[in-house]
Amino acid sequence: MTTFPFSDYIITGIFCLVVATTVAGALVAALSTRIIRGVTGLMICCLGLAGLYYFLNSPFLALMEILIYVGAVCVTIIFGVMLAEPDEPAGSESRSHYLLWGGLALLVSAVVFATVASLSLHGPWAAPAERVTDGSIRAIGLSLLTTYSMAFELISLVLFVAIIGALVIARAGRTKE
Amino acid sequence: MNLLHLYDRPAVYLVVAALLLAVGLYGLIRRRTFIGMLIAGELIFSAASLNIMALNHFLAPDPSTGQIFVLFIMGLAAAEVAIALSIIIAVYRNYRSIRSTELSELNG
Numbered sequence: 001m002t003t004f005p006f007s008d009y010i011i012t013g014i015f016c017l018v019v020a021t022t023v024a025g026a027l028v029a030a031l032s033t034r035i036i037r038g039v040t041g042l043m044i045c046c047l048g049l050a051g052l053y054y055f056l057n058s059p060f061l062a063l064m065e066i067l068i069y070v071g072a073v074c075v076t077i078i079f080g081v082m083l084a085e086p087d088e089p090a091g092s093e094s095r096s097h098y099l100l101w102g103g104l105a106l107l108v109s110a111v112v113f114a115t116v117a118s119l120s121l122h123g124p125w126a127a128p129a130e131r132v133t134d135g136s137i138r139a140i141g142l143s144l145l146t147t148y149s150m151a152f153e154l155i156s157l158v159l160f161v162a163i164i165g166a167l168v169i170a171r172a173g174r175t176k177e
Numbered sequence: 178m179n180l181l182h183l184y185d186r187p188a189v190y191l192v193v194a195a196l197l198l199a200v201g202l203y204g205l206i207r208r209r210t211f212i213g214m215l216i217a218g219e220l221i222f223s224a225a226s227l228n229i230m231a232l233n234h235f236l237a238p239d240p241s242t243g244q245i246f247v248l249f250i251m252g253l254a255a256a257e258v259a260i261a262l263s264i265i266i267a268v269y270r271n272y273r274s275i276r277s278t279e280l281s282e283l284n285g
Contacts, residue, residue: 008181008182009181011184012181012182012183012184015183015184016183019189019193022193022197023193023196026196026197026200026201026220027200029200029204029216029217029220030200030201030203030204030207030216030217030220031204035210035212035213035216038204038213038216039216041216042216042219042220045197045220045223046223049223049226049227052190052193052227052230053230053247055184056190056230056231056234057234057240058230058234058240058244060244061230061244061247061248064248064251065251068251068252068254068255069219069223069251069254072255073219073254073255073258076258076259076262077212077215077216077258077262079262080212080215080262080265080266081212083266083269084212084265084266084269084275085269085275101206101207102207104206105202105203105206105207106203108202108203108206109199109200109202109203109206110199112195112198112199112202113195113196113198113199116191116194116195116198116199117191117192117195117196120187120188120191120192120194120195121188121191121192123188123191125187125188125235125236126236127235127236128236128237128238130238131238131239131240132238132239133239133240133241134240135239135240135241135244136241139240139241140241140244140245140248143241143242143245144245148245151249155249155252155253158252158253158256159252159255159256162255162256162257162259162260163259165260165263166259166260166262166263167263169260169263169264169267170262170263170266170267172267
């Protein structure tokens, strides 16, 4: 069986593209001034994450990431942006305040990133001895229905309570004319 | 260091997850509105999911455990967004603003 020429280079290029998409989306989500651009950045970041999950040998999770995050979570946040007015008026903060909080946020995130990144670069990662399952969708379904069936039922209960709670909270202020 | 087969190293995924965590923390501190903080929180959730998936894929004997774990994280994130947005809308209806600096009635 012959392999496609330069397939290693092509796969590595696609991987670099996926990582760049994730990082760029995250930066847009955190740094943009208008909230709607931040939501779009979150969408782009989730698309990149779906690609990373695909490279981690789980196409099922890649599909779920696009379905739940891009399809449900981001659209719900956009509804929130439409119903409230989240944009901050320009120049509402004093300059020293702005610099103080920006510097503090930058310091905290830089320290966290440096610590976690150095830990993950120098960690003694050892490969496992053997795989007990192949990680396919069939294996996921089997363990969802056997080992994790209780957690599966509980998460459906949590989602149900969240829906009811969201309806009750958002409805509380509305009165009939 | 061979740059080819970059996708076969756990460190790459872990560093990307660390970057997502750091960017999410930055947004959480820096943003002044609740929806912006919610977006930053979603970034932190994504960092946790990517970290779990990478460690599970490269180091754990059972590859389906991490996928189920991340699936549960996604469900919890969806529930969290629904609750947080309904609270945001209730706050906006009462205060006509969702800036975190203006909701200071309990500020001593």
